[in-house]
Amino acid sequence: MNRLLLVNGPNLNLLGTREPGIYGSATLADVERITTEAAAAAGFEVRAIQSNHEGVLIDAIHAAREDCTGIVINPGGLTHTSVSLRDALTGIGLPFAEVHISDVYAREEFRHHSYLHDVAAVRIVGRGVEGYADAVRELVALL
Numbered sequence: 001m002n003r004l005l006l007v008n009g010p011n012l013n014l015l016g017t018r019e020p021g022i023y024g025s026a027t028l029a030d031v032e033r034i035t036t037e038a039a040a041a042a043g044f045e046v047r048a049i050q051s052n053h054e055g056v057l058i059d060a061i062h063a064a065r066e067d068c069t070g071i072v073i074n075p076g077g078l079t080h081t082s083v084s085l086r087d088a089l090t091g092i093g094l095p096f097a098e099v100h101i102s103d104v105y106a107r108e109e110f111r112h113h114s115y116l117h118d119v120a121a122v123r124i125v126g127r128g129v130e131g132y133a134d135a136v137r138e139l140v141a142l143l
Helices: 028-041 054-067 076-080 083-092 130-142
Strands: 002-008 044-050 070-074 096-100 122-125
Touching: 002 028, 002 054, 002 130, 028 044, 028 130, 044 054, 054 083, 070 130, 096 130, 122 130
Parallel strands: 002 044, 002 070, 070 096, 096 122
Antiparallel strands: none
């Protein structure tokens, strides 16, 4: 069976309680369920990781090249700051989908820049947690 790595970055463990006016009431468990269901419908399984530590995420991305065919990632605040995360994603050569729950372009100016946007195979912005299912469907269509 094909496998996707689901990566959620810093502070996404707070979904459901963190700024619900921006991120809604869905939890990280809901995100993982939505992603897993969308992947299963396409014949894929999902391995999920969330960490507030950049190196842990990079290690998981490196390991994905062993048994995954693609990555769905919401890098959180690392979107706007991490060249290392970009290098990890481009370095392993797997296609990936960048997901953002909120519309980053309707928010603070610093959120408008992504270090991943030009190397992501798929980019989903502002569709809430259902954007993860959209990302899976669009990424699987490319695989």
